[in-house]
Amino acid sequence: MPLRERLALWQLVRTERDGDILLEVSDAVRETLIADMDDHELLAAAREMNADDLADLASELPGDVVRELMDHLDAQQRERVRSALSYEDDQVGALMNFGMVTIREDVTLEVVLRYLRRLKELPGHTDKLFVVDYDGVLKGVLPITRLLVSDPENQVSEVMASEPVVFHPDEEACEAAQAFERYDLVSAPVVDRNSKLIGRLSIDEIVDLIREESESEVLSMAGLREEEDIFASVWRSVRNRWAWLAVNLVTAFIASRVIGLFNDTIERLVALAALMPIVAGIGGNSGNQTITMIVRAMALDQLGQGNTWRLLRKELAVSLINGLVWGSVIGAVAWGLYGNWKLGGVMVVAMTLNLLLAAFMGVVIPTTLEKLGRDPAMGASVMITAITDSGGFLIFLGLATLFLL
């Protein structure tokens, strides 16, 4: 919904519901809504929230509001919000919630069933109960489906899974997401270094994370800094796209200077000016295909260290074939058009070499970025295009200078 209509609607929403809505909308939309509220409204909206929700929201609220809200919480809640805020966005600790139902291992299932009935309601996504000892150390988990099918006379310790999948708050969230997929989890315990239960991950947050991950991959490949509300203000959008356009401008300028080196050659054979973008363009397209593949494979953790070399060989082979085949097609066309078979030959060789360059850099850029601990998708498309442009012009015009003049 466009900004003006959105804010008009927002004014009509009853204050009690503000909090729920803020938690549901996308980051970009939330920001516009929060910007529209004064501290008083924000306080009213946030006061209804529990520690989980507050922790999710706190980083986007003004400092004053957060401090005031913290004063209203009890000690345990305050501790939870504080601990959740202490982790990076991409860590398990920032994602965990506190909707845990804990039981002891030395009671019977009958006792557990009676205990649950007293609770009146279980937290969302409760598919297992957490078995802890008196110090809060996790001893196992009791899936509630197992609780339902087992003899109520049994002890918890006999029925529980004693070696469940656990996470640590400083683990990377995307690894947790992969584990959720691999083991088909709905919820899982988060424990500290001493195996003490401190929180829980649940599938709803994991699903959000998977969406966000794939979104940020797509955006960063295209050189967008962050998620953009499609009805964001023009000014905001300009800033979001600014950075990579500037990078692109520099790389395009470099490519232009490469062409500038060959002014004399082009002056003597102007057909080169028309043909050079073909060499550069196909290289860019092919390089983008390679880099997209590899960034995906990295995101899915399919690429081990030892495999890079083998992968490089394969990508080079694919490029060699594509270069020879499509290079020959376009080389033949160029021969026919300009009646110069040497020009056709230079096209074939230049296309092949540029595709090999694209394959090489398409593997090297993301693997190097990853080794440096950076996001391998980051502007990948802009970078590979820069290389295949400058490289393509250099190879094609260089070969032309050597063989055609």
Add this chain to the structure above:
Amino acid sequence: MPLRERLALWQLVRTERDGDILLEVSDAVRETLIADMDDHELLAAAREMNADDLADLASELPGDVVRELMDHLDAQQRERVRSALSYEDDQVGALMNFGMVTIREDVTLEVVLRYLRRLKELPGHTDKLFVVDYDGVLKGVLPITRLLVSDPENQVSEVMASEPVVFHPDEEACEAAQAFERYDLVSAPVVDRNSKLIGRLSIDEIVDLIREESESEVLSMAGLREEEDIFASVWRSVRNRWAWLAVNLVTAFIASRVIGLFNDTIERLVALAALMPIVAGIGGNSGNQTITMIVRAMALDQLGQGNTWRLLRKELAVSLINGLVWGSVIGAVAWGLYGNWKLGGVMVVAMTLNLLLAAFMGVVIPTTLEKLGRDPAMGASVMITAITDSGGFLIFLGLATLFLL
């Protein structure tokens, strides 16, 4: 894992486990494994599977094997496999499984608890029981957390949720995925037109679907036909990338012919050859940013019909600002380099016009593709680049011919 090692390892796996493994691996890997097995091995692997798993796999098995397998199933199972196979890959019917526990509404929770205990095991991701009447018509769902916290003396009909979220087998799977996210579902009933319960969707399949969707979006934007096993054979990879490279070749050739129109202009002012890729390149980059944004917004269903015009205006405004600002920067540089202020002026105007073209087509291409019922991401990147290349050359060289000669 590279193909040779993968198949060597595959040979070492015990036959009983083949089926489970086939179900877990990615589509591209599965294909290589199935290709390596003879009919006899496939039969042995698939015979252990239930109807769900078989339905997932059947479309990839040889016809003979499927027929033979069907003979081994009982009537209900056969019916289920057949019905699952009758839906398109992107429909709910192809995704549903049959791990449903059904109960009647006129019994007490105590009876339900005793019934469950007799089952020994519940299907994975059972977070609710399905309440049906004697004709199999869905009356409601009983979340098992509610079963646990309610008084066992209550009737099912008093405790159940009588208007649950339901899906139909011919609904689009990606809409179901959005509903799962919106309502934080773990499982949900699938009913036919008469409200008869025919299957169940569960979150594990939805998570897989979300992954696949975002994957195919990334791949198709880059012009890759399908998921590619990163260690696929060179030949397979060539075929996967062939189609869009060929399209790209045609579009690059068109751009080349556009330049060819201005041979005389370039011969008289060779600086144009060096500057024209800047205009085209920045346009391509900016167009890719726009189209990426819009394809994402469409995938998340944020783009209504009435909004297209407003969105277009915004994108045009962003491009106007970027064009004037960055165009001026590069125009000033061109002036400095070539000592020709008119050349600088042509750069500013050409950059701005090409960015406006990029914004216009970046909105129009995906919205039109969607209106035509096509995948809006399909080769989006190749198409927008084609337009900003040809358009950029035409605009820049055309203006240069008019004002510089």
